[in-house]
Amino acid sequence: MIEYTLKDEKATLEFGAKLAKIINESDNASLEFHLQGDLGAGKTTLVRGILSALGWHGSVKSPTYTICEEYELNQFLVLHIDLYRTEVDEDIDMLELNREHKNKKLIFIEWPEKLQGKRLCNMKIEMSHQHNSRKIELIGDTILLENLRS
Ligand code: ADP
């Protein structure tokens, strides 16, 4: 497990850029990240930092109402999902997360608790309020964590 303190929004965005770097270094055809933490913990901000570092220049909306926002980058298909407003027994299959795609696929899921363990992930990221800052804890594939540390 790796743990950091992110002192402000800028630190969260910069940490997103670090994650983008290990994403770029990975050979996996698809990578899935589960983002846990209370409302306002910084999950969407982190995804915004990752997307920006991967070269997305447009806006990044929270998928709270749409459930899934999709981004097509040169190298990646990015699916950013927020299950907060979904029903526990709602069919996640509708989102076709396992679809084939010519590019590498990145899946970010906020409120993965709603999946009740139905999907595996490469990295679980937990964010929490710590005074005016945030704490971030990461567990997952050894190679991803090693690259993050180096
Ligand atoms: P979530 O998706 O977890 O509900 P958001 O990313 O939408 O959270 O919102 C997080 C809020 O906290 C935003 O207002 C953002 O500016 C702020 N924020 C993000 N990272 C930090 C941080 N490290 N320290 C303090 N505030 C932060």
Ligand code: MG
């Ligand atoms: Mg969010």
